[in-house]
Each structure stands twice: as C-alpha cells, then as structure tokens.
Amino acid sequence: MNPISQLGMERPDEAPTAAYRNGASWLLPGMLVLVSLLWLSSLITFLVTPLAAMPIYFAGRYLVLDATSLLFVLVVNTVYLVISVYMLSRERTSHELITDLRVRAVWSLLFMLVVNLGILCNHLILQWTLIEVTTACAVVMMVCGKFGASRAVAWRYMLYSSMTLAITFLGFMCLVQSSALREMTMNFQIDQINRALTTDRDPWQRLGLALILFGLGGKLGLAPLYSWLPQTYEAAPTSTSALLASVQFNLCVVAMFRALQVFQDIEPGFVSQELLFMGYLSLVVAAIQIMAARNYKRLIAYACISSSGVIAIGLSVGQAAAYGVVLYVVSNAFVKSLLFITAGRMRSVYGTNDVGPLSGVIRVLPFAGLLFTGGIFALLGFPPFASFLAEMLILSGIVQAGNLLAFTLLCVMLTIIFVATGRTIFPMLWGTPPKARAPFKESLISILPKLGFVGVLTMLGTYTPEAVTRLLSAVAHSIGGS
Amino acid sequence: MTLALIICLLATLIPVFFGHESTAPFWLGVQALSLGWITLTQHPLSWHVGLAGVEVLLVRALLVPHLMRRVIVRHAASHIGLLPSNLFTWGIAVSMIIFAFKFGDGARADERALTLGVVASTVMIALLILATNQQRTSQLVALLFMENALALFESLMPEPWPLPVHLAISTVYLLTVSVGSWLVGDHAVFGTQRIDVTGETL
Numbered sequence: 001m002n003p004i005s006q007l008g009m010e011r012p013d014e015a016p017t018a019a020y021r022n023g024a025s026w027l028l029p030g031m032l033v034l035v036s037l038l039w040l041s042s043l044i045t046f047l048v049t050p051l052a053a054m055p056i057y058f059a060g061r062y063l064v065l066d067a068t069s070l071l072f073v074l075v076v077n078t079v080y081l082v083i084s085v086y087m088l089s090r091e092r093t094s095h096e097l098i099t100d101l102r103v104r105a106v107w108s109l110l111f112m113l114v115v116n117l118g119i120l121c122n123h124l125i126l127q128w129t130l131i132e133v134t135t136a137c138a139v140v141m142m143v144c145g146k147f148g149a150s151r152a153v154a155w156r157y158m159l160y161s162s163m164t165l166a167i168t169f170l171g172f173m174c175l176v177q178s179s180a181l182r183e184m185t186m187n188f189q190i191d192q193i194n195r196a197l198t199t200d201r202d203p204w205q206r207l208g209l210a211l212i213l214f215g216l217g218g219k220l221g222l223a224p225l226y227s228w229l230p231q232t233y234e235a236a237p238t239s240t241s242a243l244l245a246s247v248q249f250n251l252c253v254v255a256m257f258r259a260l261q262v263f264q265d266i267e268p269g270f271v272s273q274e275l276l277f278m279g280y281l282s283l284v285v286a287a288i289q290i291m292a293a294r295n296y297k298r299l300i301a302y303a304c305i306s307s308s309g310v311i312a313i314g315l316s317v318g319q320a321a322a323y324g325v326v327l328y329v330v331s332n333a334f335v336k337s338l339l340f341i342t343a344g345r346m347r348s349v350y351g352t353n354d355v356g357p358l359s360g361v362i363r364v365l366p367f368a369g370l371l372f373t374g375g376i377f378a379l380l381g382f383p384p385f386a387s388f389l390a391e392m393l394i395l396s397g398i399v400q401a402g403n404l405l406a407f408t409l410l411c412v413m414l415t416i417i418f419v420a421t422g423r424t425i426f427p428m429l430w431g432t433p434p435k436a437r438a439p440f441k442e443s444l445i446s447i448l449p450k451l452g453f454v455g456v457l458t459m460l461g462t463y464t465p466e467a468v469t470r471l472l473s474a475v476a477h478s479i480g481g482s
Numbered sequence: 483m484t485l486a487l488i489i490c491l492l493a494t495l496i497p498v499f500f501g502h503e504s505t506a507p508f509w510l511g512v513q514a515l516s517l518g519w520i521t522l523t524q525h526p527l528s529w530h531v532g533l534a535g536v537e538v539l540l541v542r543a544l545l546v547p548h549l550m551r552r553v554i555v556r557h558a559a560s561h562i563g564l565l566p567s568n569l570f571t572w573g574i575a576v577s578m579i580i581f582a583f584k585f586g587d588g589a590r591a592d593e594r595a596l597t598l599g600v601v602a603s604t605v606m607i608a609l610l611i612l613a614t615n616q617q618r619t620s621q622l623v624a625l626l627f628m629e630n631a632l633a634l635f636e637s638l639m640p641e642p643w644p645l646p647v648h649l650a651i652s653t654v655y656l657l658t659v660s661v662g663s664w665l666v667g668d669h670a671v672f673g674t675q676r677i678d679v680t681g682e683t684l
Contacts, residue, residue: 060646062646125643125647125650126646129653129654133654136661140664155618155666158658158661158662158665159625162658163609169635170635173632176635176638176639185641186639
C-alpha cells in the first residue's frame with residue numbers, strides 16, 4: 001500500500017504499543033504542559049496589561065508589547081494549544097506516527113518560540129529573519145519522519161519563501177537608498193523608521209514599499225506568488241498545515257500590519273492600489289481553482305488564498321473596514337486550524353484526500369463531520385460566525401469608501417467561491433456513502449478543543465467581550481481604522 | 483572597495499557563464515571573501531565591525547562553501563552549468579546585467595552606483611538561474627548568491643547592522659544552507675549515495 005494512503009490509519013481499540021510505552025511517552029504530554037503555560041501567560045498578560053500602558057518596549061527595544069503583538073500572541077498560542085492537543089490525540093490513536101509526531105512536536109515548539117519572538121519584534125529586519133527561521137523549521141516539520149511530505153514539495157516551499165523574503169529584503173534596501181539620497185539615516189526599529197521617510201513622491205521609497213508588500217503578499221499566499229501554497233498545505237502533515245495556515249500566516253500578517261503602520265500616513269494611495277490589485281487577483285485565482293478542486297485539503301488551501309485576498313482588499317480600504325479585517329484575520333486563524341485538524345481526522349480514517357470516497361462522511365464521523373461543516377460555514381462567512389460579521393464590516397467599509405466597483409467584484413467572487421465550495425463539500429458531507437461503514441468512535445480529547453474553536457468563532461460573531469473589542473479596535477486603529 | 487566590488491561581481495559572473503556547478507562553492511567563497519573585505523574596510527574598525535567581518539569570513543567564506551562542496555560532489559549532474567549554455571539565456575543574462583547597472587546609476591555617487599549595480603545584477607542572475615535551471619543544487623547556489631547580494635547591500639548603510647540583526651541574518655544564511663542541503667541530499671545529509679536532484683523551476 002502507498003504510504004500516503006495508509007497515513008496514520010486509525011485503530012481505535014488498539015492498546016498502546018511497545019513503541020509508545022517504551023519511547024519518550026512523556027514528550028507530547030510535557031509539550032502540552034509547556035504550551036498550556038505559554039498560552040496561560042499570554043492570556044494573563046492580556047488580562048492584566050491595560051491598553052493605555054502600551055507600547056511596552058523590552059530587550060533593548062528589539063521587542064515590543066503593543067495591541068498588535070498582544071492580540072496575535074494570544075491568537076497563535078491558542079491555536080497552538082489546540083494543535084498540540086490534536087498531536088497528542090494522534091499519538092494515542094495512530095501508533096505508526098508516534099516517532100514522526102514526537103520529532104515534529106519538538107520542532108513545532110522551536111517554531112512557536114520563533115513565531116512568538118517574531119510577533120513581539122520591534123525591528124523590521126529582525127522580524128524578517130525570524131520569519132525566514134520559521135520557514136526553515138516548517139520545512140523540517142514537513143519532511144521529517146516516515147510519513148512526511150515529499151522533498152520536492154518542501155523544496156518548492158523553501159524556494160518560494162526564500163524568494164519572497166528576498167524580495168521583501170530588497171524593499172528594505174531600497175528604503176535605505178531612499179533615505180541615503182536625502183542624507184538621512186534609516187533605523188529599522190518600527191517606532192523610529194518614520195523619521196527617515198518622506199511624504200514626497202520618492203521613487204526609491206515607492207519601489208521599496210512595493211517590493212515589501214509584494215514579498216510579504218507572497219508569504220501570505222497572495223497572487224501572483226501563491227503557487228507554493230496549495231501544494232504545501234495539501235502535502236504537509238496535518239499539524240504542520242495547520243501551523244502554516246494559522247500561525248506562520250499570522251506572523252506574516254503582523255509583518256504586513258507593521259508595514260502599514262509605518263506607511264499608512266506616508267503613501268496611503270500607493271499601498272491601497274497594490275493591495276487591491278493583489279487581493280482581486282487572489283480572489284479570481286482562488287475562485288477558478290476551487291471550481292476545479294476535488295480534494296478537500298487542497299480546497300481548504302485555495303480557500304486560504306481567497307481569505308488572503310479578502311484581507312488584502314480590506315486592508316486596501318482601511319478606515320471603516322479595518323476592524324472587519326482584524327476580526328477576519330483572527331477568526332480565520334481559528335477556522336483554518338479547525339478545518340485542517342478535522343481534515344486530518346478524516347484522512348486518518350479514510351486514507352485519502354479525495355472528496356469522492358468520503359461521501360456521507362457525517363454518518364461515519366459524526367463529530368468530525370459536524371465540526372467540518374461548521375468550519376466550512378465559518379469559512380464561507382455564514383452567521384453566527386465571526387467571519388460573517390467581519391465580511392459584512394469589510395463590505396460596508398468598501399461601500400463607505402465609495403468604491404462600488406470593488407464592492408461588486410468582491411461580492412461576485414465570494415458568491416462564486418461559495419457555490420463552488422458548496423458543490424464539492426456538501427455532497428461529501430451528506431452524500432450517499434459508496435459502501436456502508438459503522439460510525440467511528442471519536443475520543444473526547446480530540447473533539448473538545450475543536451468545539452472550543454467553534455465556541456470562540458460563535459462568540460466573536462455574536463457577543464464579543466468588551467476587553468476583546470477594545471483590543472481589536474486598537475489594532476484596527478493602528479492600521480488606519482477610523 | 484572598488485576592487486572588492488569588482489571581485490564580487492566576477493565571482494557571480496564567471497561561474498554563471500563559464501563554470502560548472504561543481505565550481506560554484508569556490509566562487510561562493512570568493513564572493514564571501516570580497517564581502518568580508520568590504521565589511522572590514524567600509525566602516526572605521528571597531529570590535530563590532532571586526533566581529534561582523536570575522537563572522538562573514540568564517541561562515542560565508544569557509545563553512546558554507548565547504549558544506550556546499552560536500553553536497554555538490556555527490557550530485558549526479560555536477561558537471562552541468564549553472565545557466566543553460568545557449569545564446570537565448572546568455573542574451574537575457576547580459577541584458578539583465580546592463581539593466582542592473584542602469585538601475586544603479588540612480589544612486590548619483592560612483593561607489594554607491596557600483597555597489598547597487600553589483601547587488602542588482604547578482605539578484606537578477608540568481609533569479610534567472612532559479613527560472614531556467616531545474617537542478618536543485620543550482621537553485622540552492624542561486625539562493626546563496628541572492629543572500630550574499632543582500633549582505634552586500636549592508637555596505638550601503640552608514641553604520642553596520644546592530645549585532646543581534648547581524649547574527650540573525652547569518653543564522654538565516656546558515657539555515658538556508660543546512661536545510662537546503664538536507665532537502666537536496668539524503669536524510670543523512672552527507673551520505674555517500676549519488677542522488678537525482680532534478681526538480682522544477684520557479
């Protein structure tokens with residue numbers, strides 16, 4: 001049998017094997033304790049640090065705790081906590097994966113450490129290097145172990161990542177050149193970089209900004225540099241796909257937000273046009289590819305490209321749409337993790353990523369099927385999930401900005417994506433199974449964290465606690481929100 | 483400084499037009515030596531500048547070419563060129579270099595213009611290799627060319643990067659080589675088997 005097709009096939013009633021008992025069985029539970037502590041510390045920081053006291057600089061001003069870093073540290077650590085629980089549950093049920101999972105767990109811990117530092121970073125170049133380090137960690141997580149992704153896919157991912165980051169770095173260098181020609185010294189600390197920028201139409205500065213946005217856009221999966229994303233998300237192990245889509249993606253969003261925080265008052269029109277172009281191109285690409293997709297993991301990957309497009313369009317509008325964008329980014333982190341983790345569950349039972357054999361999945365995997373349905377509805381922007389509210393806010397922001405063409409195009413693209421996704425996914429969920437299968441027993445440990453995601457998404461879409469609203473508003477304000 | 487820049491440029495162009503993949507580690511080393519020279523002479527000598535220069539010489543000029551040599555030696559197609567040997571790619575490469583130096587003219591100062599030209603032409607050539615060569619080892623060499631070009635850009639800064647930034651950039655360079663070699667090679671990175679490393683272009 002092909003290794004991919006037997007990837008972690010579940011044997012639920014099997015007793016722990018010798019490999020499990022004799023190996024480093026403490027590793028994943030230990031990691032879970034560490035991750036819980038990390039999550040708890042970010043939650044306590046959120047609860048005890050008033051927004052008025054921010055920004056707080058530390059480590060020689062290389063790190064900063066402000067609304068943006070606080071929000072994203074909280075989000076990525078929450079996502080990582082759930083991914084860790086997923087890895088632990090897989091270790092307990094899929095004994096072929098034990099070694100792979102343990103190696104991957106160690107690398108994911110390093111990955112998370114770097115991501116946390118990257119989010120807190122107050123220096124653009126340092127943040128850039130930390131993104132590149134997370135790429136290296138992700139490559140190892142993708143390939144390591146018996147059932148890892150192929151080296152060709154990992155190589156393509158690394159190549160594209162290095163390329164996009166090199167383009168971003170060239171952008172920084174153009175800013176240096178721009179400031180040098182005006183006899184200014186460029187300091188890349190985010191709170192000081194403004195001093196060396198000019199509001200005049202400086203070609204070097206514009207070129208720099210264009211390259212920075214283009215490079216970071218490539219890391220976010222925005223067209224035209226998106227082609228690494230579907231293949232990578234599909235081929236990578238589930239936990240790695242979820243980490244890439246929800247954690248590394250958010251680190252790159254933070255980098256994009258930092259660029260906007262710096263440039264929003266200096267080059268507002270220029271930023272807006274480039275983001276709008278990349279956003280629409282991504283939506284068109286995603287819509288076409290989703291129509292052709294017959295593989296649920298790849299479909300989620302294309303949906304990630306469309307989400308990036310919506311984020312880019314929302315950022316290009318700014319002002320009224322900014323709060324919607326921040327809410328959309330946060331809700332997307334949870335939606336993507338939920339979908340990838342549930343997709344991993346389905347793959348472990350069916351041994352395939354194709355939609356066809358999974359027809360009627362909700363009868364075999366009632367909980368996973370229901371959660372996947374919830375995730376798909378959240379992804380498509382249905383109420384009562386946060387993505388619905390976020391999309392409405394973005395659309396209303398576009399209307400308020402008077403860009404009716406953008407509004408129409410966005411609505412058309414979202415409708416096409418909605419129909420195409422539903423056409424592929426709904427028969428998979430509720431169709432007639434090709435052969436009768438008994439319902440699969442799912443452990444509480446694998447269901448609870450995902451239910452938590454659904455709860456958070458519903459809460460953000462219906463009632464958002466005051467403290468969270470204030471934090472989201474502060475981030476929205478920092479990127480030009482009104 | 484001008485001589486170092488010219489050496490840096492030649493170290494990019496010679497292996498691309500006239501060398502084989504197997505000679506690339508040597509030229510990467512030469513490129514890094516000129517980078518080290520520039521780092522040590524560009525700014526007044528201090529412990530910071532000294533440390534940065536030594537780091538460039540040790541990591542980029544010694545360690546990385548050594549690692550690359552061990553990977554490339556076992557590569558089944560190490561005799562092929564970095565750039566396909568045909569008039570079309572050569573024509574594009576030459577045009578790109580001319581364009582890169584035109585781009586550098588915007589600096590309005592001789593040394594800065596030369597530096598910008600060298601950086602831009604190295605980046606362009608690296609992109610051309612990535613677009614035309616399917617061999618993953620060649621693509622890795624192209625990535626390292628690009629990273630060296632980015633490091634050269636630092637010489638345009640009035641002051642060197644702060645030490646943490648410098649260390650982070652070097653770590654990224656080392657990680658690119660280590661992870662890239664691992665992907666290009668076998669699980670045992672420096673194993674003995676000959677391997678097919680043909681992939682896709684960008």
